[in-house]
Amino acid sequence: xSPGADLFIVCKHCGSEVSPYITECPYCGHxxxxxxxxxxxxxxxSRARSGLLGRLAPRSGGSEAASRERxxxxxxxxxxxxxxxxxxxxxxxxxxxxxxxxxxxRAGYVASGKLLLLGPLHGDWWKIFSSxxxxxxxxxxxxxxxxxxxxxxxxxxxxxxxxxxxLFFGGxxxxxxxxxxxxxxxxxxxxxxxxxxxxxxxxxxxxVAARRSDxxxxxxLGASALAVLMLALPFVVPKVAWIVRGTSLELxxxxxxxxxxxxxGVVLGLLFGLGLARIRDARA
Numbered sequence: 001x002s003p004g005a006d007l008f009i010v011c012k013h014c015g016s017e018v019s020p021y022i023t024e025c026p027y028c029g030h031x032x033x034x035x036x037x038x039x040x041x042x043x044x045x046s047r048a049r050s051g052l053l054g055r056l057a058p059r060s061g062g063s064e065a066a067s068r069e070r071x072x073x074x075x076x077x078x079x080x081x082x083x084x085x086x087x088x089x090x091x092x093x094x095x096x097x098x099x100x101x102x103x104x105x106r107a108g109y110v111a112s113g114k115l116l117l118l119g120p121l122h123g124d125w126w127k128i129f130s131s132x133x134x135x136x137x138x139x140x141x142x143x144x145x146x147x148x149x150x151x152x153x154x155x156x157x158x159x160x161x162x163x164x165x166x167l168f169f170g171g172x173x174x175x176x177x178x179x180x181x182x183x184x185x186x187x188x189x190x191x192x193x194x195x196x197x198x199x200x201x202x203x204x205x206x207x208v209a210a211r212r213s214d215x216x217x218x219x220x221l222g223a224s225a226l227a228v229l230m231l232a233l234p235f236v237v238p239k240v241a242w243i244v245r246g247t248s249l250e251l252x253x254x255x256x257x258x259x260x261x262x263x264x265g266v267v268l269g270l271l272f273g274l275g276l277a278r279i280r281d282a283r284a
Contacts, residue, residue: 024205026217029158031280090161091152094168095145098133098191102141105134112136117176117188132172132191140190140237140257147195147226155202159276164198171197171268175261182260192257193265196230199223200266204273227266234259 008017013030023033104110112118117131135141148168156164168191175193179186203223209216234257 021215022217023209023214024217027157031283088153088156088161088164090164091149091156094133094152094164094191094194095149098135098141098145098148101130101134102138105136117179117186119185119187121180128173128176129169131176131188132169132194135190137190137237137257140192140233143233144191144195144230144257147199147230148191151195151198151202151223155198158202163201163276167197167201167269167272168194170272171265172261174268175258175264178264179258179260186258188258188261190257192230192233193261196227196262196265197269197272199227199230200269201273201276204270204277208274208277231259231262231266233257234262 007019009020009032010016011018011025011028011030011032014025014028016025016027018025018027018032024031101110101115105112105115112134115127115130115134116136117127121127135144152164152168155167172191172194176186176188179188203218203220206216206218206220210220237257
C-alpha cells in the first residue's frame, strides 16, 4: 500500500475521492458519516484555521489535490477538481431570466407596472412571482444575482433543481405576501428574499454541525457577511418607484429592495433547510 493511500475515501454516491476527515461529500453533498474522526496531531493546522483564508492556504505535506480535499471553501467548491457534477439548470434559468427582463425593462419594451409589485395586486397575482426576477436598480440586481448564482449552484448540486426553484420562488412569494399584508402600498422588486432563502438553506447543515461542535466544510463567516449585505441593500439602493393612481403616475418613496421580504426569505430558508437536513439524517 502506498504512503498516500489513506488520504482519500470514495463517495458511494458520486464516486469522487474525498478526505476521510469530512462528514459530507463536497461534490454532491451526500452524507458520508454522522461525525468526522479526530484529526491526528501531525495533520497540520486545526479548526482554528478554518476561516476562508485558512482553507484557501495550501497545507504542507501531501499532494495539491489532497490539500484541496482537506480544506475546501464554499467558493472553491464551485469548481472542484473532480468535476462539476450536475449542471445547475435552475440557477442558470433564474439568473438568465432576470438578466433578460432587466434588458427589456431598461429598453422600454416591457412596462415596469406589468411585472413589479408596486401597490396592491388588483388581481394581478403573477406579480408575486414576476417581481422576483425584475429589478429597478442595476447594483441591486448585480449583487442579488451574484448571491443567487453562488448559493443556488451549491444548493442545486446538493439537492437538485426542484429545491432551488421552491426556495427561491417560495421565499420571494412569502415575502411579497407579507409585504402586501403589512404595507398599504407595498413595493416589492427583485429577488433579495429568494437569494437569502437560498443562502440560509445552504448554511443550515453547517449551522447544525457548528452547534454540535462537529467539523463542517462551509465558510459560515463569509456567508454571514453576504447575508448582512443583502439585508442592508434596502437602505443603500436608490429609493425609486412609480405607481399608477387613477390616470397618472405618482412617485412613491420606497427602497428598490424590501428589507421585510429579505427577513422572511431568511426565516423560510432556515426552516426549509432544517427540514431537508432531518430528511437526509433519517436516510443516512
